[in-house]
Amino acid sequence: MLRRLALSASVSLLALAAAPAATAQADPLLPLPRLIAAPDRLHVTVTGADGGLDGDYTLNCNPAGGTHPNAEGACDKLAAMELERGVSPFEDTRKERAQQRAGKAPMCTMQYGGPAKAHIKGVWHSKRVDVTYDRGNGCSISRWNEMVPVIPAIGRS
Known part of the structure; x- marks a missing residue:
């Protein structure tokens, strides 16, 4: 919707x-x-997630489809993120870019969320996407959780 x-x-x-x-x-x-816009096509690879969450999926949006287990939900999530953030869901927001330019690294908890990795590659709104997510610290875990259901939800972090 x-x-x-x-x-x-x-x-x-x-x-x-x-x-x-x-x-x-x-x-x-x-x-x-x-x-x-032309149809969006993404290739999502999840490794190290265990519990049957690992996989290699295609995600098509406009219209939703592919082999992704929740294509409609994933496409809706990406569209909502873009609308809310004002930029592609795969780009840093203006605030994050300003912090990076100022040399201010975000404060991240020393929390390890496990060895899971997700790689998303393809085309979103005619722009190339090639981004990796992991769960190596608190910021990475938050970044991962923000992309659910595009990538699988893992435990409570």
């Missing part, structure tokens, strides 16, 4: 932004096919 709402809002805003260019053409709907 959120994914559809976000997509509708995005297409509407893009159509309004393109309106001056469209009025110069005979058919004002001509630019719309270029505004509709």
